[in-house]
Amino acid sequence: MTTDKMLQFVSTDQQTPAKRAVDRRVEDFREIYDEFSVDGAREQASRCSQCGVPFCQMHCPLHNNIPDWLMLAAEGRLQEAYEVSSATNTFPEICGRICPQDRLCEGNCVIEKGFNSVTIGAVERFVTETAFENGWVEPIPVGPARGQSVGIIGAGPGGLAAAEQLRRRGYDVTVYDRYDRVGGLLIYGIPGFKLEKEVVSRRADRLVEAGISFELNFEVGRDASLAELRARHDAVLIATGVYKARDLQCPGVGLDGIYPALDFLTTSNRQGLGDAVPAFDDGQLNAAGKRVVVIGGGDTAMDCVRTAVRQGATSVQCLYRRDRANMPGSLREVANAEEEGVEFVWLTQPEAFLGGDNNRVSAVRCSEMHLGVADSTGRQTPRKIDGSERDLPADMVIMALGFDPENLPVLLGEPDLEVSRWGTVLVDPRTAMSNLDGVFAAGDIVRGASLVVWAIRDGRDAADSIHRYIQQGAEAPRALAS
Ligand code: FAD
Ligand code: SF4
Ligand code: SF4
Numbered sequence: 001m002t003t004d005k006m007l008q009f010v011s012t013d014q015q016t017p018a019k020r021a022v023d024r025r026v027e028d029f030r031e032i033y034d035e036f037s038v039d040g041a042r043e044q045a046s047r048c049s050q051c052g053v054p055f056c057q058m059h060c061p062l063h064n065n066i067p068d069w070l071m072l073a074a075e076g077r078l079q080e081a082y083e084v085s086s087a088t089n090t091f092p093e094i095c096g097r098i099c100p101q102d103r104l105c106e107g108n109c110v111i112e113k114g115f116n117s118v119t120i121g122a123v124e125r126f127v128t129e130t131a132f133e134n135g136w137v138e139p140i141p142v143g144p145a146r147g148q149s150v151g152i153i154g155a156g157p158g159g160l161a162a163a164e165q166l167r168r169r170g171y172d173v174t175v176y177d178r179y180d181r182v183g184g185l186l187i188y189g190i191p192g193f194k195l196e197k198e199v200v201s202r203r204a205d206r207l208v209e210a211g212i213s214f215e216l217n218f219e220v221g222r223d224a225s226l227a228e229l230r231a232r233h234d235a236v237l238i239a240t241g242v243y244k245a246r247d248l249q250c251p252g253v254g255l256d257g258i259y260p261a262l263d264f265l266t267t268s269n270r271q272g273l274g275d276a277v278p279a280f281d282d283g284q285l286n287a288a289g290k291r292v293v294v295i296g297g298g299d300t301a302m303d304c305v306r307t308a309v310r311q312g313a314t315s316v317q318c319l320y321r322r323d324r325a326n327m328p329g330s331l332r333e334v335a336n337a338e339e340e341g342v343e344f345v346w347l348t349q350p351e352a353f354l355g356g357d358n359n360r361v362s363a364v365r366c367s368e369m370h371l372g373v374a375d376s377t378g379r380q381t382p383r384k385i386d387g388s389e390r391d392l393p394a395d396m397v398i399m400a401l402g403f404d405p406e407n408l409p410v411l412l413g414e415p416d417l418e419v420s421r422w423g424t425v426l427v428d429p430r431t432a433m434s435n436l437d438g439v440f441a442a443g444d445i446v447r448g449a450s451l452v453v454w455a456i457r458d459g460r461d462a463a464d465s466i467h468r469y470i471q472q473g474a475e476a477p478r479a480l481a482s
Pocket of ligand 2: 063064089095105106124453
């Protein structure tokens, strides 16, 4: 499929949608990127060279048919572009906003070298937003009622993607979530400047309109056991995500003013959503007027530093024990944070937290590091430089060191559920089924902390397996796969 409108990468430079001016965008939590204009999107889509073997598609976890939708967008056939892109992606406008494209589709675009990649994510977002504006996003088509039901634990992207696919096939679907809103980390983790909350609630509304039931403020393990859900439904999907914050073991770690990243971000998101949040109002989980130090180098750390800036911190520093080239967070987000005034303190590791008489943190004692020989994973190991200790003043410290699964067999009241030594649910990779008959799992609780796009992929795959399982009998998925 080629057209003379394509292959424009030689004559047309890469353009991303304009960013809002820094001094304006740090005053609120709205998204920072503008939408493409129609002409801008067409022009950028036309840079694609329509590869016969599209590496962009191979490196998209959903294997989105990127060249086809780019060509349709370049030709101005936006409704068809939307139909192609939404055939493989449950939430294309969300992925277009928050996928780390530099590590996925765009990072593998063949014209990346020398010419800069096609701006795939921004076109995906534009196409889907245009579809919403023009009423091309039809209600979810619900298949003929089967009289069979699936219970899904977790209303994050993994659970929601599975819910939609199963409803399309005519299953009665109930999603249970311990939170009071639908969206998981899309709503309470990721800040509005990356993903506005209306974008998430628009999707949630569609799922409700399709007849999916949501039991919110419902914690499985407290309000019902996994065994009770298994008795209630023909199959159950565990999509509970990972929420146990990794901690540092060092002197002073228990001082007041030191917080886990997700407490800080959830509080900020709740405040933005208009909830009463005493921990924010009383100044505890509020960076206003404080010198803030964030520890970590991943996407969560980037979200914390940029949230602190918007709350009115007097200074924001990000400590990371490796260097810029070796940090796990998206380089795009690092650049955004730097523009917004965040100082990155590379190759630096905390050794202790110092406090005053009031038991509040007042400084972070840290050491400089150098990168030594590579370990078995190929990453250079950071080594402390003796005698390099110094103190960074801090009124608030946020720990963004990653997440592990909670103890799920205990949490769900199901000691027989098999988990790995890291606590993730063990599933048959061919079927997504756990060791418990009819109990499937998807998203971060299987992979460990990962990405939205992978949770969507897992949720869609799990829905296919659940469908086969219910239709062909309890032993079918394993038999099918073998
Ligand atoms: P979650 O989104 O975690 O949803 C799990 C749901 O299960 C939650 O709603 C939870 O309340 C519910 N639940 C848990 N236990 C129970 C129980 N016992 N009973 C009932 N309900 C329960 N990914 C990206 O691709 N791009 C990004 O920019 C990005 N930024 C991120 C920023 C932050 C701060 C964080 C923390 C993560 C970020 N991620 C990002 C990762 C991404 O959010 C996750 O990979 C994704 O949300 C995982 O989806 P999930 O459905 O598996 O789990
Ligand atoms: Fe790229 Fe993510 Fe869209 Fe796939 S879903 S094409 S990785 S932005
Ligand atoms: Fe187009 Fe780049 Fe994908 Fe090739 S790799 S099809 S040029 S977007």
